[in-house]
Amino acid sequence: MRRLFWGLAAVLLVSWVPLQAKLSVSPVIIEAEQVKAGQSFAVLLRQEGQKPLELELSWALFDQDPAGSVVLLEDPDSVKRAEGLLAVEPSRLVVQPGESVEVAVRVLQADVQQLYAALLVRPVRSGPPTRLAVLFLLSTGQQRPRVGVAAWERSGKALTLTLENSGLSHGLWEGELLLFDAAGQLGETRRVQSGLVLPGRCRGLEVSLPGWVENVEIRPLQLGEGP
Template identity: 50%
Template sequence: MIRAVGRLVFGMVVFLLACGTSEATVSVSPVIVEAARVQAGQSFEIACENWGEQDLDLQLSLALFDQDERGRVVFLEDVEAVRRAKEVLNLDREVLFLETQAKSIVRVELTQDDFDHLYAVLFVKPKQGGVPTRFAVLFLLSTSESQANLSVSSGVQEGEALAFTVHNKGLRHGLWEGELHLFDASDQLGERRKVTSGVVLAGRSRGVQVSLPHWVQRVEIISDHWGQ
């Protein structure tokens, strides 16, 4: 299967942070929190662990995020975005001290559920000077179980590349999956190829580009379903 644009993935992200003459290894897990039918009062747990040989002070903060037309995450850290994030989510602390080889749980509580979808981010940043890295935990929250409503605009073939756009008119993020039918110069079907869009946030669109074999003269885009 060809993934035209990478999916958002779950798991643990580990960073090596240069701190003086030693290295501090910090892990944050999960890096994505995805939940449907959320309600006020619900809480989420983020595990932070210091695997290194140096104690760490971590600064915690909230903001919102969006995505651009290529599907890349864009952090929204203006005053209004930060205010909205802190209005809907509550951190149990804003500073976290982690001793070496220690693990701690940060709890994030949902204080309001007056939205269809919320795309927020928790930043975890070491306070030590000279450490520019920060961790981002993405929250993709929905108050309903409704699925994404995904559609594809007509593709444009230029040489050995195909470009098309996936639109999400639903109230929840989703992933478009489909199949490309590749035809040769005699208009014979030469290959079927699976393709996915990557996550498309609610109310957003993202472009997809796929490389094609040199012999392809025509392409049909077939949608498997509306989204997931």
């Protein structure tokens, strides 16, 4: 009791549902080209808990870090910008146990070349939420990505490629690694593919190499810049 008096008691609310409750979202990535104002996309929500679950849907923009992971941009300006371009209906709803509900995302304006936005699905309950992010990668035109190998480094058995997208749309890099042994003989050709790279961004791709590899030649398989 004395300890409690002098001490600092902390209660941490971690999430909104007991472990058995389950909220599902699909699809989680929506990608479309030549998007026009008024166009809509459907997102399916389902809950498998014991009680009705109220959900709140909100917007953020997203970017990409050098490791390729999504970084949510939730500052007021980014949220306002996302809300000005996309709308979700309904933005607040109650889903019954076992029920699946479809929400419609509508494009309000298509006056940007690219839009990278995240729809955040958050249950509303006492206690903080666990959120599910649905990513929208929308292009209004037919801009092409231009993903190439900006740099590469070999460290022991690991080959790290830095892929850069200098194009106007998101895209991925696909290429072949020609693996040569100490005698200069081609021992293996390995096909590799990166994940998506947003325009103007770089991401790393690490490939494990067999121990016998002495030299590596990198050959891109699509339009883009070579090493």
